[in-house]
Amino acid sequence: MVLIKAMLALLLALCxxxxxxxxxxxxxxxxxxxxxxxxPQKCRSELCPSIHLLQQCPAGRVRDACGCCWECGNAEGQFxxxxxxxxxxxxxxxxxxxxxxxxxxxxxxxxxxxxxxxPICVCAKQEVLCATDRKTYENKCxxxxxxxxxxxxxxxxxxxxxxxxxxxxxxxMGTQHLHILEGSDAVVVCEVTSFPxxxxxxxxxxxxxxxxxxxxxxxxxxxxGPQRFELSGWLQIQNVGHSDEGVYTCAARxxxxxxxxxxxxxxxxxxxxxxxxQLKKGPYSIIDDEEDGxxxxxxxxxxxxxxV
Numbered sequence: 001m002v003l004i005k006a007m008l009a010l011l012l013a014l015c016x017x018x019x020x021x022x023x024x025x026x027x028x029x030x031x032x033x034x035x036x037x038x039x040p041q042k043c044r045s046e047l048c049p050s051i052h053l054l055q056q057c058p059a060g061r062v063r064d065a066c067g068c069c070w071e072c073g074n075a076e077g078q079f080x081x082x083x084x085x086x087x088x089x090x091x092x093x094x095x096x097x098x099x100x101x102x103x104x105x106x107x108x109x110x111x112x113x114x115x116x117x118x119p120i121c122v123c124a125k126q127e128v129l130c131a132t133d134r135k136t137y138e139n140k141c142x143x144x145x146x147x148x149x150x151x152x153x154x155x156x157x158x159x160x161x162x163x164x165x166x167x168x169x170x171x172x173m174g175t176q177h178l179h180i181l182e183g184s185d186a187v188v189v190c191e192v193t194s195f196p197x198x199x200x201x202x203x204x205x206x207x208x209x210x211x212x213x214x215x216x217x218x219x220x221x222x223x224x225g226p227q228r229f230e231l232s233g234w235l236q237i238q239n240v241g242h243s244d245e246g247v248y249t250c251a252a253r254x255x256x257x258x259x260x261x262x263x264x265x266x267x268x269x270x271x272x273x274x275x276x277x278q279l280k281k282g283p284y285s286i287i288d289d290e291e292d293g294x295x296x297x298x299x300x301x302x303x304x305x306x307x308v
Contacts, residue, residue: 171192
């Protein structure tokens with residue numbers, strides 16, 4: 001009899017033992033999810049948009065705030081809703097997180113700006129990669145966006161390896177004809193994309209002498225950017241005279257090849273009518289010295305613009 005009473009007392013103690021706080025918190029979260037404002041008690045998939053209409057979503061599909069229907073997700077750099085219950089800007093696509101940019105976050109915390117910071121979609125994994133289309137992508141989200149942009153059945157690019165694609169230089173920006181008034185300053189620009197980064201040299205009229213040579217009025221400079229794996233170079237001529245007329249060539253080289261482009265400089269006399277007419281025309285776009293058929297990378301494939 002004593003043993004039975006002891007067992008009953010033990011069972012009673014177990015029944016009245018308080019429930020762990022972690023269990024209550026988890027239970028409350030589950031109840032919150034089930035009671036999202038505006039969400040139906042039961043998902044009715046027949047009322048959702050057709051999946052076929054969402055196949056062309058630029059950044060891919062994502063579940064809506066209720067977890068029921070599919071919708072187009074926001075791409076990298078687009079505004080998004082930090083609050084999962086909001087429906088103002090939308091939700092980020094797969095692989096993207098809704099974050100406040102560091103600059104806006106610091107201004108918001110310091111009180112430098114009164115406006116509410118605007119979160120944007122940021123790729124969760126920031127790692128440069130080379131795809132099978134021989135293009136370099138900043139991250140996997142950009143590659144996924146390129147994949148969604150292609151038609152069904154098309155040979156979509158996949159990850160070849162992490163890290164940039166090795167390629168010969170590609171000149172992506174410059175000027176062709178420059179009409180400069182005598183006594184003014186002239187600047188010739190050359191932007192090169194490649195990995196590894198290329199070196200830039202300047203020549204005049206095809207001579208094998210690198211500028212600035214002994215010319216005190218000519219200066220050359222180069223620096224990285226503005227894009228990753230890009231080198232910006234420029235040649236500046238101060239107090240331009242008629243002896244400075246000619247064709248200036250930007251030559252870029254790395255271990256996998258070289259590329260060059262030229263700009264013609266014409267000096268106009270002060271006060272001449274022809275000079276004023278030529279100045280109104282302005283500069284034109286760059287002419288690449290290489291022929292299209294010769295623009296191949298180290299594996300024999302067309303290099304094109306290697307940076308996306």
